[in-house]
Structures are given as structure tokens and as C-alpha cells.
Amino acid sequence: MLEVNYLRKxxxxxxxxxxxxxxxxxxxxxxxxxLDDERKKNQKKIDDLLSNSNQINKxxxxxxxxxxxxxxxxxxxxxxxxxxxxNKLLDSQKSIEHTLTDLLLQVPNxxxxxVNKGQSEKDNVIIIEKGSVPDLPEDKKPHWxxxxxxxxxxxxxxxxxxGSGFPVYIDLGAKxxxxxxxxxxxxxxxxxxxxxxxxxxxxxxxGYGTGQLPKFEEDLYKVEMENNxxxxxxxxxxxxTNLFRxxxxxxxxxxxxxxxxxxxxxxxxxxxxxxxRGLNRLHQFDKVEIVEIHRQEDSAKALDNMVSHVAxxxxxxxxxxxxxxxxxxxxxFSSSLxxxxxxxxxxxxxxxxxxxxxxxxxxxxxxxxxxxKNIEGINKLCHTxxxxxxxxxxxxxxxxxxxxxxxxxxxxxxxxxxMGLDYITK
RNA sequence: GGAGAGAUGGCAGAGUGGUCGAAUGCACUGGUCUUGAAAACCAGCGUACAGCAAUGUACCGGGGGUUCGAAUCCCUCUCUCUCCGCCA
Numbered sequence: 001m002l003e004v005n006y007l008r009k010x011x012x013x014x015x016x017x018x019x020x021x022x023x024x025x026x027x028x029x030x031x032x033x034x035l036d037d038e039r040k041k042n043q044k045k046i047d048d049l050l051s052n053s054n055q056i057n058k059x060x061x062x063x064x065x066x067x068x069x070x071x072x073x074x075x076x077x078x079x080x081x082x083x084x085x086x087n088k089l090l091d092s093q094k095s096i097e098h099t100l101t102d103l104l105l106q107v108p109n110x111x112x113x114x115v116n117k118g119q120s121e122k123d124n125v126i127i128i129e130k131g132s133v134p135d136l137p138e139d140k141k142p143h144w145x146x147x148x149x150x151x152x153x154x155x156x157x158x159x160x161x162x163g164s165g166f167p168v169y170i171d172l173g174a175k176x177x178x179x180x181x182x183x184x185x186x187x188x189x190x191x192x193x194x195x196x197x198x199x200x201x202x203x204x205x206x207g208y209g210t211g212q213l214p215k216f217e218e219d220l221y222k223v224e225m226e227n228n229x230x231x232x233x234x235x236x237x238x239x240x241t242n243l244f245r246x247x248x249x250x251x252x253x254x255x256x257x258x259x260x261x262x263x264x265x266x267x268x269x270x271x272x273x274x275x276x277r278g279l280n281r282l283h284q285f286d287k288v289e290i291v292e293i294h295r296q297e298d299s300a301k302a303l304d305n306m307v308s309h310v311a312x313x314x315x316x317x318x319x320x321x322x323x324x325x326x327x328x329x330x331x332x333f334s335s336s337l338x339x340x341x342x343x344x345x346x347x348x349x350x351x352x353x354x355x356x357x358x359x360x361x362x363x364x365x366x367x368x369x370x371x372x373k374n375i376e377g378i379n380k381l382c383h384t385x386x387x388x389x390x391x392x393x394x395x396x397x398x399x400x401x402x403x404x405x406x407x408x409x410x411x412x413x414x415x416x417x418x419m420g421l422d423y424i425t426k
Numbered sequence: 427g428g429a430g431a432g433a434u435g436g437c438a439g440a441g442u443g444g445u446c447g448a449a450u451g452c453a454c455u456g457g458u459c460u461u462g463a464a465a466a467c468c469a470g471c472g473u474a475c476a477g478c479a480a481u482g483u484a485c486c487g488g489g490g491g492u493u494c495g496a497a498u499c500c501c502u503c504u505c506u507c508u509c510c511g512c513c514a
Binding site (some may be wrong): 079 | 436444445449455473474475476477482483484494495503504
């Protein structure tokens with residue numbers, strides 16, 4: 001959520017920048033500002049009336065103390081009149097504020113100045129392309145065939161117990177999954193991230209905090225409770241970032257760097273076909289996430305560091321990859337700048353997105369009132385960032401496909417200590 | 427699941443209808459003192475909105491109510507603690 005004051009001061013830049021997302025902000029921003037003017041005017045009236053009535057109430061107290069009941073009675077009537085006037089104003093103030101928040105929640109984050117205009121992922125820009133595609137034989141296979149052949153994943157069993165998009169990992173498949181999780185976490189911890197293991201269900205306040213609610217409720221699995229619903233997390237970003245919701249962090253505790261492994265649950269309604277084959281798109285998948293909280297002036301550099309960090313993980317797995325800078329049209333609602341990582345999965349001959357690293361600036365922080373007290377003692381909104389390090393299924397797929405040999409699948413060196421194996425055989 | 431107690435500033439903890447945005451202690455920040463530190467003493471020390479400012483307003487877990495006036499009384503929700511039961 002953007003701040004009204006920001007929009008006031010930077011109206012033209014904001015409108016201009018949002019066109020990069022193909023978002024026409026002219027009328028909504030004007031409406032927001034004029035509504036906020038109205039809000040201020042109304043609040044001023046309310047405050048003045050209340051000030052007046054506070055004064056009167058004090059006098060009533062004095063009169064009672066002195067036993068001058070008559071005088072007190074007169075003032076009571078005055079006070080009641082003021083009160084009814086205040087109540088009227090309060091009602092309209094509530095509806096103004098409600099509308100204002102509604103409008104603000106509809107405006108996406110301002111794209112960073114280095115983000116280019118674009119319609120869709122086709123307009124994303126390749127920043128880096130690295131690593132070599134393995135030389136595979138003619139009869140190379142996609143991962144869903146390899147997974148079956150080597151008995152690593154049973155997709156049908158998942159169908160039976162839950163539904164499509166819920167694979168069952170078996171034996172060395174399960175162990176490979178666990179090895180990847182451990183390796184990713186260890187790697188992150190070595191780089192200064194603190195490990196968390198958060199709940200996998202969150203309340204709606206948390207959903208609002210990171211921006212999944214109210215706009216994207218249909219993407220989430222919802223658990224109805226008697227009073228308040230809970231949501232299965234679509235990413236660890238939600239519980240981890242919300243750990244810091246509604247807090248004021250001391251300057252010397254920044255930056256905060258967290259990592260967490262969690263399963264992620266996504267409805268993915270409307271997805272079908274080749275795109276979702278095998279591990280390509282699931283309703284439940286494992287992911288290790290990194291979340292960082294920074295001073296405003298440090299977040300740009302922090303994003304670069306996160307990108308290098310994620311790149312180094314993929315390189316250690318010896319997977320060919322590329323980094324894409326997302327164009328305005330492909331940018332997530334809350335993000336101001338996002339880099340996507342894609343690995344080349346040679347069996348399918350496809351690029352698969354395995355990580356998305358974003359700087360949200362103060363967009364999430366404003367929603368969740370996450371602030372820090374800077375060295376001058378002034379409270380400022382933090383900048384939040386996060387990224388996958390990494391999403392497992394597509395890494396799993398690429399590892400199988402790229403490392404397939406005639407009669408075995410090779411395990412990358414970095415994972416061998418975790419697996420206790422150099423390769424998987426039938 | 428049953429019975430009871432409770433939720434106040436960073437923490438601890440007073441406050442049961444007006445003088446309370448809230449005592450006191452600790453923590454923290456600045457100063458005096460000191461070669462330096464500690465101790466002691468002095469001062470400051472919540473958040474948001476409006477305003478150039480003075481200042482005004484709101485907030486004592488959330489929401490609603492009673493009252494001229496609510497941290498304080500009533501209703502409700504959430505959460506925490508203690509005891510009993512159940513349980514990985």
C-alpha cells in the first residue's frame with residue numbers, strides 16, 4: 001500500500017511510473033487525494049468539537065464537586081448536542097476512511113526506475129545467462145518419466161490420497177528432496193540468515209500484511225474456523241515477514257535476514273496441460289525462502305546481494321540458468337523490482353522459473369506498520385525484500401533431466417554429502 | 427473439553443467513574459561528576475492524525491454499549507495463565 005503523502009508529493013512520477021505496469025492511475029490517485037483532503041477537513045471538525053466537549057465535561061465535574069447541580073444540568077444538554085453532532089461526522093468519517101483504504105489497496109507498487117514498460121513475460125529482459133546445457137542423447141526423457149523409472153515420485157498415489165498436483169516422494173526421491181532442503185538452509189545460514197520454522201497456517205491479518213489479501217484470496221487454500229478463517233501459506237514470505245508486523249525495530253538491529261523452509265500451497269485454478277505436467281506446477285510444493293528487512297537507503301544494494309546469493313546456489317548445483325528482470329506488466333502487485341531465475345531443464349527443453357527475488361520497498365511495510373527508529377530517532381517504514389532460495393520441484397526436475405545418463409542419474413557434488421550417494425540407479 | 431484468573435507504555439507493575447496518556451521501578455538516551463568506567467545525581471524517554479508552530483485529537487488486547495464524562499461499569503470476540511480431563 002502506498003502512502004497518501006507520497007502520492008501527494010510525487011503524483012506525476014507515480015502516475016508516469018505506473019504506466020509501465022499498464023496501470024492507469026490518473027483518476028484513482030486524484031480520487032485518493034481529494035478524499036484525503038475531505039478526511040482531513042472532517043477530522044479537524046471532529047477534533048474541535050471533541051475538544052469543546054472535553055472542556056465542558058471537565059466543567060460538569062467541577063460543578064458536581066461544588067454541588068452546583070443546576071449548572072451541571074445545563075452543560076449536560078450542551079454536551080449531548082455536541083455528541084450527536086460528532087457522531088454524525090464520525091459516521092461519514094468512517095465511510096470516507098473505508099473508501100480511501102479500498103482505493104489505496106487497489107494501487108500496485110511503483111515500479112523501480114530501472115524497470116521497463118512491458119505487457120507480459122515476453123517483455124522481460126535477460127540480464128545474465130550462464131552455464132552450459134548438457135549434451136544429452138536422442139532418447140533423453142522428461143523428469144516425470146525419469147521419476148517413475150527410478151521410483152522417486154508417485155504422482156498417481158498423490159491423486160489417490162489428495163488430488164492432482166500433490167505428488168508423493170518415495171525412497172531416494174524423498175531423500176533428494178530432504179537433501180535439497182538441508183543444503184539450501186545450510187547455505188543460507190552460512191550467509192548470515194537466521195533459520196525459522198513458522199506455522200503453515202496464517203490468519204487474515206497476515207494475508208493483508210504481505211498483500212495476498214484482499215485481492216488474491218482465490219489463490220489460497222482457506223480453512224474455515226468458527227470465527228476467523230485461516231489460510232494455508234502460499235510461501236514462507238507470509239509468516240516470516242509478518243513476524244515483524246506492527247513493530248518498530250531499533251536501528252542497530254537492522255538488517256534482519258531470515259530463512260525458512262516451508263511447504264507452499266497454491267490453488268493454481270485454471271492451470272492445465274503441458275505447463276503443469278509432472279513437477280512443473282503443483283498445489284503443494286517445498287520451498288526455502290529468504291526474507292530481509294532493511295533501512296530504506298540500504299535496500300537497493302541488498303537486492304543485488306540477494307540475487308548474487310541465489311545465483312551462487314544454482315551454480316553450485318551446476319544448472320544452466322538465466323536471470324530475468326521483470327517488465328512492468330509482469331511485476332507482482334507489491335513489488336517494485338523483481339528478478340526471476342530460470343533453470344534450463346534439458347529433458348523438456350524448457351526454462352523453468354525457480355526463484356523470484358523482489359524488493360517491495362515500503363509497500364508491505366506500510367500495510368503492516370513495520371518501522372524502524374533511525375539514528376535521529378525518527379520512525380520510518382522499513383523496506384522488505386524476499387526471494388526463493390530455492391523452490392524445489394523445478395530444481396528437482398532439472399536435476400533429473402540434466403543429469404540423466406544411460407543407467408543412472410548423477411547427483412551434483414554439493415549434494416553428495418547430504419545424499420550419501422554419487423548417483424541414483426534403478 | 428470443564429472450572430477459575432487475567433490482558434495497562436520496551437519490561438515489571440499501580441490505577442475500580444472526572445484532577446489519567448496514565449504513578450513507581452527497571453531498561454534506554456543526554457548531561458554533571460571521573461584519567462576512563464561504574465556508582466550517584468539531573469533531565470529526557472509510547473504511537474498515529476492535523477498544524478509552520480503553540481497545540482489539539484485519538485489510542486490502557488479487538489469490537490460494541492451505558493454515561494455529560496470510561497483504563498475503570500456492562501456485553502461480545504480474541505489471546506494468556508492456573509487446575510482438571512484428553513492427547514502426538
